[in-house]
Amino acid sequence: MSIHFKGNTIKTISQIQLILYSSVFLVLFDNYSFFNNLISVYSLDNNLGFVLSVAIILLCVTILFFTLLSSKWTTKPVLILVILISSMTNYFMNTYHVVIDETMLRNALQTDLHESMDLFSMQQVLYFIFLGLLPAYVIYKVPVKYRTFKTELWSKIKTILILLAIIATLLYIFSKYYTSFFREHKPLRFTANPLYWIYATGKYINLTYNNGPIIVKPVGEDAIIEDTNKSKKLVIMVVGEAARADHFSLNGYKRETNPMLQQEDIINFPHVYSCGTSTAVSVPCMFSLLDRTDYSYKKGRLQENVIDVLKHTKKIALLWRDNNSDSKGVALRIKHENYRIPKNNTICTEGECRDIGMLQGLDNFISKQQGKDIFIVLHQMGNHGPAYYKRYTKAFEKFIPICRTNQLEECTKEEIANAYDNALLYTDNFLYQVIQFLKKYDNKYQTVMLYMSDHGESLGEKGLYLHGLPYFMAPDAQKHIGAFIWLGKQSKNNLNETHLKHISNQTFSQDYLSDSLLGLFNVQTNVYDSNMDIFHEN
Helix, strand or coil, X not given: CEEEECCEEEECEEHHHHHHHHHHHHHHHCCHHHHHHHHHHCCHHHHHHHHHHHHHHHHHHHHHHHHHCCCCCCHHHHHHHHHHHHHHHHHHHHHHCCCCCHHHHHHHHCCCHHHHHHHCCHHHHHHXXXXXXXXXXXXXXCCEECCCHHHHHHHHHHHHHHHHHHHHHHHHHCHHHHHHHHHCCHHHHHHCCCHHHHHHHHHHHHHHCCCCCCCCECCCCCCECCCCCCCCEEEEEEXXXXXXXXXXXXXXXXXXXXXXXXXCCEEEXXXXXXXXXXXXXXXXXXXXXXXXXXXXXXHXXXXXXXXXXXXXXXXXXXXXXXXXXXXXXXXXXXXXXECCCCCCCCCEECCEECHHHHHCCHHHHHHCCCCCEEEEEEECCCCCCCCHHHCCCHHHCCCCCCCCCCCHHHCCHHHHHHHHHHHHHHHHHHHHHHHHHHHCCCCCCEEEEEEEECCCCEECHHHCXXXXXXXXXXXXXXXXXXXXXXXXXXXXXXXXXXXXHHHCCCCEEHHHHHHHHHHHCCCECCCCCHHHCCCCCC
């Protein structure tokens, strides 16, 4: 059977044929990363048969998925939706070598329009047009002959049985290969398109949404601070963005990326590791009272964090200022100010609101907190990629030439590193200015500054860019982070500076942050663990 469309004869196809053609398209055109990674492990010279079997199984599983969801009302909408999304996952995997798992989906959904525009490119548009819109349009227009329910059901059953038989046969023939494929090379499946992002979407929904209202469990409600004759504390914590430790000259990096901080008497911690490889994981995890191995997004959002415990004391004034996307749920129950907008941040240049603007108006906030300790969090834009060249002003463009595009694969590694290091130079100046701000209060308060990046960043090593890989397979560059402490005059007398310098070369993780904050403010509570407090002398 055929129909006429604008003078052209278009052959009518069956539902199963449409699924088959669409699946072949997805396997052939949207799986470059998957097959590239597969061949890097199983070379074609010795494993051609196995590689072909993987391609056939991938095709069969894709057909199986669409067949199970097929009906007169669902087949085309499902195919079109998957084709469109797969064109974008294909682009990001090919361009930045990222994995589209549940964490990356959370990052994407929590990213605002401003950050999304940093990732926008003409190449992305071309992917979407040629691998998304055009095939989707063909699927929409192609006439499909739907048979009776009984006939379609029987056809579906036969198709499923044939697919399962093919999969079972290939698994049996190449069982020796698949044993290592599933056990030793699990990360290979993370780039199977569209199967893995569909699986990740289901996992994300399961981890994120509950059947009922979200009830946040209070913790540390017994928290108290005993009154002392000592002066109150003024602590500013800067949460950095994508600042990897090995690009800090404080840690021995060959370039001078911390010239201003090196003028200050800081206590550098060169061996600190993040809780995750993305802001959406690391920020809530570092302030959580759970350690990395116990933390999950669902657990974190159902339990109060260390800032809530500080609030329970009723003796600490709390403020979170954000020049990043947001606090990722950490500051939901305290005063939160958005410094991504010119209304609050008056230091905005070249379309970018600068981190230094977060210091504006802090004097006014501090003056209102008489008789209280003060804890302020400044969440940086920092080295947010891939547009590193936007993260600093012209005065900090020391290392040239730089990568002036978000298409990092079009730049040399030197150009990428130059732009990234210039952004670190700007962060160095910002952190120096925070210290100068605190010095004004040295006589009145015990002043302390804490700096800790949320995660690291890949800059093209082994073809990897940005961050967000699953923790177990992420390179050190995405987990090893910059961190240090600065103590004011009174704090040096009341905190054991010698102890901090003695332990500074030990290996720490973001798991230590919560208990260290409780110890720093002398909070007594049953959730405090002195063994995880870097200020406590065990």
